[in-house]
Amino acid sequence: xxxxxxxxxxxxxxxxxxxxxxxxxxxxxxxxxxxxxxxxxxxxxxxxxxxxxxxxxxxxxxxxxxxxxxxxxxxxxxxxxxxxxxxxxxxxxxxxxxxxxxxxxxxxxxxxxxxxxxxxxxxxxxxxxxxxxxxxxxxxxxxxxxxxxxxxxxxxxxxxxxxxxxxxxxxxxxxxxxx
Amino acid sequence: xxxxxxxxxxxxxxxxxxxxxxxxxxxxxxxxxxxxxxxxxxxxxxxxxxxxxxxxxxxxxxxxxxxxxxxxxxxxxxxxxxxxxxxxxxxxxxxxxxxxxxxxxxxxxxxxxxxxxxxxxxxxxxxxxxxxxxxxxxxxxxxxxxxxxxxxxxxxxx
Numbered sequence: 485x486x487x488x489x490x491x492x493x494x495x496x497x498x499x500x501x502x503x504x505x506x507x508x509x510x511x512x513x514x515x516x517x518x519x520x521x522x523x524x525x526x527x528x529x530x531x532x533x534x535x536x537x538x539x540x541x542x543x544x545x546x547x548x549x550x551x552x553x554x555x556x557x558x559x560x561x562x563x564x565x566x567x568x569x570x571x572x573x574x575x576x577x578x579x580x581x582x583x584x585x586x587x588x589x590x591x592x593x594x595x596x597x598x599x600x601x602x603x604x605x606x607x608x609x610x611x612x613x614x615x616x617x618x619x620x621x622x623x624x625x626x627x628x629x630x631x632x633x634x635x636x637x638x639x640x641x642x643x644x645x646x647x648x649x650x651x652x653x654x655x656x657x658x659x660x661x662x663x
Numbered sequence: 664x665x666x667x668x669x670x671x672x673x674x675x676x677x678x679x680x681x682x683x684x685x686x687x688x689x690x691x692x693x694x695x696x697x698x699x700x701x702x703x704x705x706x707x708x709x710x711x712x713x714x715x716x717x718x719x720x721x722x723x724x725x726x727x728x729x730x731x732x733x734x735x736x737x738x739x740x741x742x743x744x745x746x747x748x749x750x751x752x753x754x755x756x757x758x759x760x761x762x763x764x765x766x767x768x769x770x771x772x773x774x775x776x777x778x779x780x781x782x783x784x785x786x787x788x789x790x791x792x793x794x795x796x797x798x799x800x801x802x803x804x805x806x807x808x809x810x811x812x813x814x815x816x817x818x819x820x821x
Contacts, residue, residue, distance in 0.1 A: 574799075574817070575797075575799055607819060608819050608820065608821035609818060609819070609820060609821055610817070610818065611807050611812070611814045611817045611818055612807075612817070615819070
């Protein structure tokens with residue numbers, strides 16, 4: 485689904501007008517995905533300088549609440565998406581894993597910046613840095629940059645929305661295919 | 664006190680101390696660099712802290728450097744009354760790096776020395792609580808900031 489289709493087709497379904505109102509024809513999975521993607525609550529989680537860019541994205545100038553991300557939650561129980569904004573060190577990895585496990589399904593992960601993607605500037609000659617957060621938890625969207633600009637984070641969040649709208653969640657796919 | 668006045672005063676206190684050449688001190692910020700033997704350090708530190716005309720009451724940096732041949736402890740001191748600053752350096756043996764703690768003189772040194780202990784393996788004598796600060800348990804004896812530190816599990820060498 486490209487952006488143009490998104491604008492032309494804001495709601496997944498057809499409305500058939502009748503004299504007393506209308507009839508809505510849609511698929512419930514599409515409606516659920518539409519609702520989920522437009523109300524993604526990020527977890528307050530930042531481990532280094534990417535977090536400053538993330539805060540900037542939340543500020544009035546970039547204003548990620550335009551897309552439904554405004555309710556940053558300080559508890560994983562109420563968050564839908566975790567933005568890994570910064571370096572993950574070996575000591576932080578079990579904490580990140582625990583936060584992810586505490587989030588309710590469906591949950592999504594964005595790896596923001598070089599450190600969260602691959603270890604970035606700390607890939608070589610470092611004893612303490614995890615070489616990519618995807619060694620710890622599964623990642624949905626990666627963003628390049630050190631740190632990425634707020635526009636890049638917004639683009640990643642919109643990409644995640646498209647991903648959610650395009651199909652099933654990870655848990656649904658797992659349940660459909662028994663191991 | 665100016666650097667020259669400090670030089671005269673400190674030489675009187677401990678005759679064995681040495682000063683780095685003027686060229687080093689001409690580089691901004693122009694702090695006076697003093698070298699002291701580890702065995703003289705604790706007594707020297709006490710004089711620096713408690714003599715009224717010196718009164719270095721603020722230890723704003725304590726760290727260590729690994730030069731491969733030896734270690735150097737580095738202390739940055741400032742007096743909040745007189746606003747003079749000095750840098751103290753003390754050369755340590757790499758294999759037997761013992762130096763007296765200054766945490767009884769400047770309380771902040773307690774954490775600084777724990778950090779130097781875990782990263783460089785410097786043994787601070789008479790430290791009240793010498794254990795790892797940030798590194799996880801089991802890192803004793805492996806000092807990441809030593810130049811010969813090897814970690815085949817975590818380190819990708821370039």
